[in-house]
Amino acid sequence: MEFNVLTLFPGMFSSPFNYSILKKAQDKGIIRIIVYNIRDFTQDKHRIADDYPYGGGGGMVLKIEPIVKAIEFVQTRGPTEARVILMSPQGKLFCQKKAKELAKESRLIIICGHYEGIDERLSHYYVDEEISIGDYVLTGGELPAMVLIDTVARLAPQALGNEVSSSRDSFYHGLLDYPHYTRPADFCGRKVPEVLLSGNHQAIEKWRRAEALRRTWERRPELLKEAPFSMEDLELLSKISS
Numbered sequence: 001m002e003f004n005v006l007t008l009f010p011g012m013f014s015s016p017f018n019y020s021i022l023k024k025a026q027d028k029g030i031i032r033i034i035v036y037n038i039r040d041f042t043q044d045k046h047r048i049a050d051d052y053p054y055g056g057g058g059g060m061v062l063k064i065e066p067i068v069k070a071i072e073f074v075q076t077r078g079p080t081e082a083r084v085i086l087m088s089p090q091g092k093l094f095c096q097k098k099a100k101e102l103a104k105e106s107r108l109i110i111i112c113g114h115y116e117g118i119d120e121r122l123s124h125y126y127v128d129e130e131i132s133i134g135d136y137v138l139t140g141g142e143l144p145a146m147v148l149i150d151t152v153a154r155l156a157p158q159a160l161g162n163e164v165s166s167s168r169d170s171f172y173h174g175l176l177d178y179p180h181y182t183r184p185a186d187f188c189g190r191k192v193p194e195v196l197l198s199g200n201h202q203a204i205e206k207w208r209r210a211e212a213l214r215r216t217w218e219r220r221p222e223l224l225k226e227a228p229f230s231m232e233d234l235e236l237l238s239k240i241s242s
Helices: 020-027 064-075 096-102 120-125 142-153 163-167 201-219 221-225 231-241
Strands: 002-007 032-037 083-093 107-112 129-132
Touching: 002 064, 002 142, 020 032, 020 142, 032 064, 064 107, 064 120, 083 096, 083 120, 083 142, 096 142, 107 142, 129 142, 201 221, 201 231
Parallel strands: 002 032, 002 107, 083 107, 083 129
Antiparallel strands: none
């Protein structure tokens, strides 16, 4: 899977993706993260990528020309057309469902906004969708782009090294994750639940499902509206909520 990032600040991406799971996934060729400087696609000697907004007002607006040139350049560099995403506070809220959808794409172009925004014609004519990571304002789209890449990349086949890992994450099946424990089994009198030490895998799976339901009910009950349930889940949830 290929991620193409268009940004005014490419240096921001040099460190976050050079560690841990994403670094290993890149080394194995499972994912590619390519960062482009929008200023490289400007045509003036000063490499100006922004300008004053029409109609007046404070701040600067990113120009449409260099970004479109960057998009067109990236599109010609791959065997398939890339889906174009603009990180924007006006976009739809990012979630695990959207991450799974994007993970099916072979190529993505992710545009990082900055300043007061980007010329509106870009989103109308050149962007497939706008995505927001939350109802708050950041200085630019770089951090949201990193969040999106991290979330989507770990869903790529073999990226985690264990195909079960991502399917057990919080939100993957609409619920929060169950509690996790490791050695020692007894720390200062605080013990690991006995069922996890029993070796009874069926009982362990039932306990984990019940705890995921319990945690979701207690912390994020609104998630239960869309989560898929079996009859056994409904019985467990009935006991938890009573």
